[in-house]
Amino acid sequence: MRAAVMHGAGDVRIETVPDPVIQHPTDAVIRVIVGCICGSDLWPYASMESSETGRRMGHEFVGVVEETGADVTGVAVGDVVIVPFVSSDGTCDFCREGLQTSCRHGAHWGGDGDGGQGERVRVPQADGTLVVVPAGFDEALLPSLLALSDVMSTGYHAAVTGGVAPGTTVTVIGDGAVGLSAVLSATLLGAEQIILMGHHQARTDLGREFGATDVVTERGDAGVARVRELTGGDGTRVVLEAVGLRPALETAFAVVRDGGVISRVGAPQYSEVPFGFGDFMHNVTLTGGVAPARAYIPTLLPLVLDGTIEPGRVFDRTVDLDGVPEGYRAMAAREALKVLVRP
Amino acid sequence: MRAAVMHGAGDVRIETVPDPVIQHPTDAVIRVIVGCICGSDLWPYASMESSETGRRMGHEFVGVVEETGADVTGVAVGDVVIVPFVSSDGTCDFCREGLQTSCRHGAHWGGDGDGGQGERVRVPQADGTLVVVPAGFDEALLPSLLALSDVMSTGYHAAVTGGVAPGTTVTVIGDGAVGLSAVLSATLLGAEQIILMGHHQARTDLGREFGATDVVTERGDAGVARVRELTGGDGTRVVLEAVGLRPALETAFAVVRDGGVISRVGAPQYSEVPFGFGDFMHNVTLTGGVAPARAYIPTLLPLVLDGTIEPGRVFDRTVDLDGVPEGYRAMAAREALKVLVRP
Numbered sequence: 001m002r003a004a005v006m007h008g009a010g011d012v013r014i015e016t017v018p019d020p021v022i023q024h025p026t027d028a029v030i031r032v033i034v035g036c037i038c039g040s041d042l043w044p045y046a047s048m049e050s051s052e053t054g055r056r057m058g059h060e061f062v063g064v065v066e067e068t069g070a071d072v073t074g075v076a077v078g079d080v081v082i083v084p085f086v087s088s089d090g091t092c093d094f095c096r097e098g099l100q101t102s103c104r105h106g107a108h109w110g111g112d113g114d115g116g117q118g119e120r121v122r123v124p125q126a127d128g129t130l131v132v133v134p135a136g137f138d139e140a141l142l143p144s145l146l147a148l149s150d151v152m153s154t155g156y157h158a159a160v161t162g163g164v165a166p167g168t169t170v171t172v173i174g175d176g177a178v179g180l181s182a183v184l185s186a187t188l189l190g191a192e193q194i195i196l197m198g199h200h201q202a203r204t205d206l207g208r209e210f211g212a213t214d215v216v217t218e219r220g221d222a223g224v225a226r227v228r229e230l231t232g233g234d235g236t237r238v239v240l241e242a243v244g245l246r247p248a249l250e251t252a253f254a255v256v257r258d259g260g261v262i263s264r265v266g267a268p269q270y271s272e273v274p275f276g277f278g279d280f281m282h283n284v285t286l287t288g289g290v291a292p293a294r295a296y297i298p299t300l301l302p303l304v305l306d307g308t309i310e311p312g313r314v315f316d317r318t319v320d321l322d323g324v325p326e327g328y329r330a331m332a333a334r335e336a337l338k339v340l341v342r343p
Numbered sequence: 344m345r346a347a348v349m350h351g352a353g354d355v356r357i358e359t360v361p362d363p364v365i366q367h368p369t370d371a372v373i374r375v376i377v378g379c380i381c382g383s384d385l386w387p388y389a390s391m392e393s394s395e396t397g398r399r400m401g402h403e404f405v406g407v408v409e410e411t412g413a414d415v416t417g418v419a420v421g422d423v424v425i426v427p428f429v430s431s432d433g434t435c436d437f438c439r440e441g442l443q444t445s446c447r448h449g450a451h452w453g454g455d456g457d458g459g460q461g462e463r464v465r466v467p468q469a470d471g472t473l474v475v476v477p478a479g480f481d482e483a484l485l486p487s488l489l490a491l492s493d494v495m496s497t498g499y500h501a502a503v504t505g506g507v508a509p510g511t512t513v514t515v516i517g518d519g520a521v522g523l524s525a526v527l528s529a530t531l532l533g534a535e536q537i538i539l540m541g542h543h544q545a546r547t548d549l550g551r552e553f554g555a556t557d558v559v560t561e562r563g564d565a566g567v568a569r570v571r572e573l574t575g576g577d578g579t580r581v582v583l584e585a586v587g588l589r590p591a592l593e594t595a596f597a598v599v600r601d602g603g604v605i606s607r608v609g610a611p612q613y614s615e616v617p618f619g620f621g622d623f624m625h626n627v628t629l630t631g632g633v634a635p636a637r638a639y640i641p642t643l644l645p646l647v648l649d650g651t652i653e654p655g656r657v658f659d660r661t662v663d664l665d666g667v668p669e670g671y672r673a674m675a676a677r678e679a680l681k682v683l684v685r686p
Contacts, residue, residue, distance in 0.1 A: 094602070097602065102601035258442060258445035268623050271619035275616040276613055277614070279632075280607070280610065281633050283445070283632030283635075288626075
């Protein structure tokens with residue numbers, strides 16, 4: 001079969017790779033209907049060292065079950081399934097607590113294994129990992145179903161761990177696909193004020209449609225001053241940091257209200273957090289982390305199916321497999337917000 | 344009147360200072376019955392630059408109301424009151440939310456103003472700040488009442504913000520007075536396992552009496568390995584960091600379970616926190632902060648009065664005002680756990 005392989009910074013190729021086969025009785029093999037490129041794929045795209053064998057890419061996809069192992073009982077051949085970005089057994093203590101990203105038998109896609117930017121994928125722990133989409137759904141919903149595999153669930157994780165509730169004031173830092181999903185999630189959870197910090201108008205316009213009440217286009221100190229101005233000087237109770245770079249985190253600390261919560265879901269590209277005596281005196285909490293998408297899909301799926309939310313609107317470009325390298329380029333150049341792949 | 348004044352590292356003197364007087368109609372003047380020396384007083388004691396005017400010290404005390412301003416209605420002359428370590432108006436939004444340390448009209452003791460290591464103190468915002476002890480209490484309870492003004496409330500803040508609840512597993516880092524108060528608080532909130540990390544046997548023995556189920560005396564990597572061993576390899580769901588130094592925080596990250604919470608109440612003597620990609624992938628939360636003692640005293644006071652808790656057991660030495668300099672020396676040398684002052 002064919003799949004995307006990253007060989008180094010800026011070097012994504014479409015290659016013929018081995019077809020996936022059932023290796024364990026808990027596996028399933030999935031044919032990918034839609035996959036996509038993640039903002040986090042852009043980190044290796046910017047910095048990966050050159051590699052001859054390369055690295056398989058893609059961790060968000062919706063597919064059709066083509067084959068199941070002998071022990072798989074929860075999904076059947078022909079089922080359309082949403083595949084969260086980490087596999088999980090669904091039975092260990094972490095899975096039962098809703099922290100499937102820490103599953104005792106979980107694994108990430110890509111690297112040495114199959115990735116979602118390809119034609120097929122072997123899914124381990126199929127019963128725990130996959131969420132079946134009820135038959136007969138509208139195909140137009142595919143982008144929104146796909147969004148549940150990572151980006152929307154990640155935004156929702158930010159809002160949930162940040163404690164967004166009816167009446168909460170929220171700042172969302174970053175107008176990428178995760179930031180916009182965080183806006184939509186904060187709206188869903190009843191936030192009263194949602195200030196979106198970003199400066200790409202097409203994106204912030206979608207943010208407004210997703211429920212942002214204010215958009216702050218200024219960066220750095222000017223942006224902080226503007227958020228303070230919009231909140232009577234106090235900052236917001238919750239800040240959702242959807243970038244992953246240190247300046248975004250510094251902004252988060254600068255716009256959070258005393259006693260407030262910063263929830264970060266942008267994968268940190270830093271190792272140290274500026275969180276010393278001052279923010280201690282303000283009783284600031286830093287939470288968030290990698291999103292256990294599997295935990296949220298059962299909540300969000302009905303809202304996609306009944307049209308309450310349209311998280312798939314973050315996809316603004318579609319490519320086939322051969323178009324994946326160009327998709328990376330366009331996302332890295334910020335010409336595209338998020339690229340959907342139809343293999 | 345006489346009071347303790349710090350003039351530099353290792354230099355605490357008892358001096359004659361102006362008697363406090365009512366300056367605002369919301370003030371009260373308190374005669375101190377018992378005060379004490381805080382672990383946080385030891386930071387300037389170790390590092391303060393030499394100063395001719397010096398700095399008034401002490402922020403935890405119980406006293407008798409001697410005089411009230413015209414607008415004070417909640418306390419009367421003769422009342423015995425617990426004085427939390429920050430003054431607060433009791434009416435602003437932060438106070439109503441229980442975050443009196445961020446009160447819009449609050450202030451800290453000491454520095455240029457009166458401190459609790461002296462004979463008398465002017466208390467601003469008396470109605471909001473002071474908690475009256477019901478008349479007729481047993482004088483033997485004074486140390487425990489005093490502990491509510493800071494150290495016990497600080498340990499309780501750690502446990503509450505850390506989310507300790509029935510069945511929780513907890514590691515407490517530090518066997519100082521705050522750490523022991525955190526152990527007692529975790530016990531009170533129903534923790535199932537409380538691992539106390541510390542290596543002063545007299546202190547860890549008191550920790551066991553306060554409810555610690557395990558004591559880890561090893562430091563560094565060996566201590567981390569021991570906590571992991573005691574928790575099936577996972578670490579504990581909650582870690583209460585009661586030191587304030589970076590190695591203690593590093594230990595906290597090393598012993599917290601995936602999805603767990605570190606609550607820190609040791610005033611940070613660092614500006615950067617090692618909290619990057621790895622702990623993000625483990626969904627670790629860092630919370631805590633300076634404790635709004637005023638918020639907790641109404642909950643804890645009845646438990647002191649009825650003998651449920653004896654937080655005053657952390658005091659293992661008593662001095663008069665002239666003994667305060669020696670009290671600092673003994674605490675800094677770790678000869679005393681916490682020194683009570685009877686002016």
